[in-house]
Amino acid sequence: MTRSNTTSRVSATFFTPHLLGERQVFLFESELESAVAMEAMLLPDFYYLEVQLAPIA
Structure with missing residues (x-):
């Protein structure tokens, strides 16, 4: 690897x-x-996205 x-x-x-x-x-x-986040957002019961790096406010 x-x-x-x-x-x-x-x-x-x-x-x-x-x-x-x-x-x-x-x-x-x-x-x-x-890419995984974008796939998750396609789910019908998607509500919230949380990533390792904090979002920019």
Whole structure:
């Protein structure tokens, strides 16, 4: 198994039901983490998104 010596942090702006239509910037540690979050948001009972890095207020 190999590990990359560079990181690829991703930032994206989303609004989730708990934000009542307001947008918030979320920071992800990797592209994979952002992809998993996007898949989770497609679920019909999705309400809240929490990531390892704190969102930008």
